[in-house]
Amino acid sequence: MIVFGHRSTHLKSAQLRNVKCPNCETQDQMTASVYGRHVHVFWIPVFPAGKIGVFECQHCHKGFKKNGLGEDGKLAYKNFKGTVKHPLWKYSGLAIIALLICWGVYASKQKEDRVSELVQNPVMFDTYTFKTEAGYYSTFKVVEVFKDSMYVNYNNYETDRSSGVDKIDLQKNYSDQIYVLTNNDILNMHQRGDIKDIERN
Ligand SMILES: [Zn+2]
Known part of the structure; x- marks a missing residue:
């Protein structure tokens, strides 16, 4: 109301x-x-x-x-x-309203900078939020890191809003299947703007 x-x-x-x-x-x-x-x-x-x-x-x-x-x-x-x-x-x-907009712009710039930095050196258990080709959002978790590539587990679920990934980012939602992503794959995804966030503990 x-x-x-x-x-x-x-x-x-x-x-x-x-x-x-x-x-x-x-x-x-x-x-x-x-x-x-x-x-x-x-x-x-x-x-x-x-x-x-x-x-x-x-x-x-x-x-x-x-x-x-x-x-x-x-x-x-x-x-x-x-x-x-x-x-x-x-x-x-x-x-x-102007302050909220400024804060929003600042926060999203901060997130972009963080993603740009973390994407350069993946670490085990990094969780990537990404945009799918169909325009949905999902996550994958890094399970092992090599020099030019990494193994990841994909989330079995996707959501239609990037803010909704917290709800699907649960251990039981991840597939056990290993996929290989090369550093180039990751950088390409990043350049396309498809990596929305990276969570590192
Ligand atoms: Zn008068």
């Missing part, structure tokens, strides 16, 4: 100069209050969504919406509104 909506907070008020009240015709008594709307998700403000003006004549105390003002009032409000900025906290959600 996503809880989102919008709400408004008061940003700034000021007296509008050279504005006549449409009700009592008193000059220079109109106050404008600017409210900033923002969209929130789970009560975290994500981004501003416009400004609303509310007006009151200090002489006759009649309240107005923008459309109730004369041309002088509309113009004065437009100028005033231009000087009022949304506070930065209204962008909190965007900042959080």
Whole structure:
């Protein structure tokens, strides 16, 4: 369930100069209050969504919406509104999203670097997560390492998401059958981007 909506907070008020009240015709008594709307998700403000003006004549105390003002009032409000900025906290959600994206990019770069390093010198019991030709994900475990090749056991199971391999990476799921992968096979797989992760204990 996503809880989102919008709400408004008061940003700034000021007296509008050279504005006549449409009700009592008193000059220079109109106050404008600017409210900033923002969209929130789970009560975290994500981004501003416009400004609303509310007006009151200090002489006759009649309240107005923008459309109730004369041309002088509309113009004065437009100028005033231009000087009022949304506070930065209204962008909190965007900042959080940006941080999460940066963190995600950083984490995946870290993983890529680690895979590039580990793939150069395989070690017994390394577990490789790889993408199959059909686009699924599975694992194989290194059981013996030689100079130019290695023996591996393949996992009998595959999953449709790379994040799902933890669930199938169980000892009982591995075949006893030995397959030979040459260092070239591994490097080719790596160059194609098919090795998604290498776990080393
Ligand atoms: Zn008035």
